Amino acid sequence: MTASSDRSHNPIVIDDELCIRCPLCDIVCPGDIIIRGERTKIDPPVVAYPAECWYCGLCEQSCPTSAITIVFPDRMIDPPLTFADLVDGR
Amino acid sequence: MIGEQLHTLETDVLVVGGGVAGCIAALAAREQGASVLVCDKGGRLAWSGSVGGGVDQFLAVLETEEEWDQPAYLMASVSQLTDGLVDLEVVERMVYELPRVFRRIEATGVRFRDKGADSYMRHRAFGLPGAYHVDFDGKKFKQTIARAVRRSGADDLTRCSVVDLFQVDGELAGALAMNIRSGDLYAIRAKACVLATGDVNRISRNVSDMPFATWHCPYNTGDAQAMALSLGGVLANMEFIEATLGPTGFSSQGTNALTGLGAHYLNRQGERFMFKYDPLGERARRSVLVDAVISETLEGNGPIYLDVRHLPAHELANIERTLEVDRHTVPGFLRQKGVVLAEEPIEISISEFSIRRSGVYFRGSGVVIDASGQIGIDGVYAAGDCCTVSAGIAGASSLGWIAGASAASYAKRRTSGAELPAARFASGRAALEELFDERRTTSYWEFEDAIRETVTRDVGFRRSEEGLARAREQIAALREMETELRAHDAHEASRIVEAVNIRAMAEAMAVAAQTRRETRGSSHYRVDYPAVDDAWNQVLGLRRGESGLERLVGPAEGPWKAMWGSSPVETDDVAGQGR
Numbered sequence: 001m002t003a004s005s006d007r008s009h010n011p012i013v014i015d016d017e018l019c020i021r022c023p024l025c026d027i028v029c030p031g032d033i034i035i036r037g038e039r040t041k042i043d044p045p046v047v048a049y050p051a052e053c054w055y056c057g058l059c060e061q062s063c064p065t066s067a068i069t070i071v072f073p074d075r076m077i078d079p080p081l082t083f084a085d086l087v088d089g090r
Numbered sequence: 091m092i093g094e095q096l097h098t099l100e101t102d103v104l105v106v107g108g109g110v111a112g113c114i115a116a117l118a119a120r121e122q123g124a125s126v127l128v129c130d131k132g133g134r135l136a137w138s139g140s141v142g143g144g145v146d147q148f149l150a151v152l153e154t155e156e157e158w159d160q161p162a163y164l165m166a167s168v169s170q171l172t173d174g175l176v177d178l179e180v181v182e183r184m185v186y187e188l189p190r191v192f193r194r195i196e197a198t199g200v201r202f203r204d205k206g207a208d209s210y211m212r213h214r215a216f217g218l219p220g221a222y223h224v225d226f227d228g229k230k231f232k233q234t235i236a237r238a239v240r241r242s243g244a245d246d247l248t249r250c251s252v253v254d255l256f257q258v259d260g261e262l263a264g265a266l267a268m269n270i271r272s273g274d275l276y277a278i279r280a281k282a283c284v285l286a287t288g289d290v291n292r293i294s295r296n297v298s299d300m301p302f303a304t305w306h307c308p309y310n311t312g313d314a315q316a317m318a319l320s321l322g323g324v325l326a327n328m329e330f331i332e333a334t335l336g337p338t339g340f341s342s343q344g345t346n347a348l349t350g351l352g353a354h355y356l357n358r359q360g361e362r363f364m365f366k367y368d369p370l371g372e373r374a375r376r377s378v379l380v381d382a383v384i385s386e387t388l389e390g391n392g393p394i395y396l397d398v399r400h401l402p403a404h405e406l407a408n409i410e411r412t413l414e415v416d417r418h419t420v421p422g423f424l425r426q427k428g429v430v431l432a433e434e435p436i437e438i439s440i441s442e443f444s445i446r447r448s449g450v451y452f453r454g455s456g457v458v459i460d461a462s463g464q465i466g467i468d469g470v471y472a473a474g475d476c477c478t479v480s481a482g483i484a485g486a487s488s489l490g491w492i493a494g495a496s497a498a499s500y501a502k503r504r505t506s507g508a509e510l511p512a513a514r515f516a517s518g519r520a521a522l523e524e525l526f527d528e529r530r531t532t533s534y535w536e537f538e539d540a541i542r543e544t545v546t547r548d549v550g551f552r553r554s555e556e557g558l559a560r561a562r563e564q565i566a567a568l569r570e571m572e573t574e575l576r577a578h579d580a581h582e583a584s585r586i587v588e589a590v591n592i593r594a595m596a597e598a599m600a601v602a603a604q605t606r607r608e609t610r611g612s613s614h615y616r617v618d619y620p621a622v623d624d625a626w627n628q629v630l631g632l633r634r635g636e637s638g639l640e641r642l643v644g645p646a647e648g649p650w651k652a653m654w655g656s657s658p659v660e661t662d663d664v665a666g667q668g669r
């Protein structure tokens with residue numbers, strides 16, 4: 001599997017208890033990553049395109065109830081490649 | 091699906107991309123009395139684009155009594171700052187307009203000074219000859235200018251991507267736009283337009299192999315540049331790349347602020363190596379820092395670390411806040427990684443690269459404009475990081491203002507706009523609908539990954555004739571794959587449009603990099619031509635010709651618009667000159 005199709009990691013963890021379905025996270029996201037629930041006021045927002053997140057943090061910053069936590073994937077915390085690999089074309 | 095709803099709109103000035111340049115262009119055009127429609131991919135103009143999360147500095151010339159604070163004084167350094175590759179005519183217009191534009195932005199409610207303060211906090215940065223940068227709390231910068239756009243009476247069309255522009259008899263007719271969530275289509279008639287879609291990202295890999303977790307905004311994909319090429323415009327400086335240094339694994343600005351505070355760079359041996367590269371050490375220009383880290387790493391002295399332990403206690407106490415200003419999520423990243431900056435050096439690495447400028451202010455990579463912002467095509471203007479003069483939010487604002495005002499007065503001179511060309515519009519629409527054809531089997535991420543792999547290996551930090559020739563072949567072959575790309579919803583369709591533009595930009599980059607047979611810093615490093623070649627004191631342009639991209643050259647210090655009507659050159663013509 002290629003990195004960009006790896007949808008197994010969810011970067012945007014939403015605390016369902018805290019979320020008031022406002023849905024600011026959907027509105028502020030510059031990349032159309034978070035989408036409000038089908039019934040906006042009832043269903044929680046969905047992280048529809050997790051692999052396309054910029055990790056900009058706008059959703060986390062804007063959430064009125066601090067329901068959002070950004071979690072980085074292992075491949076960012078402990079990267080699989082080095083700069084030299086990229087230059088050598090590995 | 092696509093196009094279940096088709097809406098028709100009409101405006102004097104269409105602004106393509108509502109980032110910094112687009113918003114300011116809209117204000118200028120409204121001030122001239124033109125009707126304005128701003129189209130942006132983001133959910134709201136208030137948060138879209140590169141700086142929706144905030145900014146912290148604005149390069150300003152304020153014409154105070156300081157000798158250096160005058161446009162002419164700054165202009166005198168521009169040539170040296172850009173190593174003589176810069177369109178002076180356009181930069182001059184941008185710099186002279188800056189004081190007025192700064193005050194105009196301040197009037198929208200942006201607070202460039204702290205409450206109660208009677209002067210601006212200014213500092214000297216990026217090798218500029220004075221303390222031009224205004225430091226300010228720009229968390230709400232984008233929200234404030236977006237609100238001013240609303241108040242001005244401009245309309246906006248958000249979550250919509252402009253996918254095609256149309257001309258009739260050499261004049262702009264309008265555009266096709268798509269809502270990236272609902273798939274609704276918009277037929278927009280416009281008398282003039284301002285292209286302002288920002289830089290080109292998602293074109294290379296980073297060490298995390300996370301194509302969207304980038305330094306710059308991953309949703310800026312060279313759309314204006316690609317549309318300008320199709321209309322017959324010229325792109326320049328496409329061979330130059332820009333990268334930054336960030337905590338290993340997270341391509342982000344963050345650590346730049348630490349360098350400003352006096353952080354040290356160490357190599358694997360614990361040596362403070364920066365003085366080997368520049369007498370200013372860690373205070374050298376950012377591009378010099380990046381060059382040095384690249385060299386150290388490739389010489390086997392990596393990993394490289396950033397050390398702040400010697401900084402004064404009050405700065406260490408505030409370090410999270412300092413980091414957060416540049417990128418909100420950096421402190422959280424370090425926490426998850428378990429790094430405590432005040433206690434240990436942090437490993438840093440080089441980010442992916444993008445096409446924007448080449449580590450310097452005043453030069454841009456993208457659409458060639460003249461001093462009015464026009465791109466050589468009647469009614470079409472450009473501003474911001476998609477054009478050939480770029481200077482952060484200041485450059486985007488000043489040129490945005492110039493382009494917006496020019497577009498409005500052009501629109502006013504046109505009595506009526508043209509009808510959209512029905513056949514061209516229909517084929518643009520059909521092309522989007524075809525993306526849903528079940529017989530198509532390739533995903534946009536496979537396609538994009540293939541572009542990034544080729545570009546990173548062969549059109550990246552180290553380039554050679556052999557690699558570039560291979561890259562051009564592979565990038566050309568990828569074009570054949572475009573008819574296989576499959577979308578399942580409007581969001582995916584919009585990503586495919588972006589991916590196709592990224593491929594076009596990769597092709598431009600490879601052609602330009604192969605043509606420029608010399609080295610210019612790390613933004614264009616040819617291992618087979620490792621020195622600067624004076625014969626190459628020229629700007630390199632690209633235009634779409636009958637059989638692929640045509641290469642054009644123009645005077646290093648402008649005007650680059652001289653390339654608009656010029657005849658294509660062969661590579662060997664250029665290399666032979668001056669020898």
Ligand SMILES: Cc1cc2nc3c(=O)[nH]c(=O)nc-3n(C[C@H](O)[C@H](O)[C@H](O)COP(=O)(O)OP(=O)(O)OC[C@H]3O[C@@H](n4cnc5c(N)ncnc54)[C@H](O)[C@@H]3O)c2cc1C
Nearest residue numbers: 107109110111131139140145146147252288474475482483
């Ligand atoms: C995190 C960050 C911090 C920065 N901080 C500073 C700073 O403090 N000072 C400074 O001077 N510079 C800063 N910069 C650089 C600065 O942001 C850019 O130089 C500037 O934003 C360029 O303006 P622009 O309008 O060209 O691009 P952007 O502001 O990025 O706007 C481009 C817009 O076009 C939209 N778009 C793209 N394609 C399409 C399409 N096909 N259809 C419709 N819309 C489209 C995008 O959604 C986006 O909103 C920063 C950059 C980043 C990423």
Ligand code: SF4
Nearest residue numbers: 019020022023025063
């Ligand atoms: S912004 Fe916060 S509260 Fe509002 S919908 Fe999103 S997660 Fe829920």
Ligand code: SF4
Nearest residue numbers: 029053054056057059
């Ligand atoms: S971090 Fe940014 S890109 Fe990712 S979901 Fe939140 S707002 Fe969107």
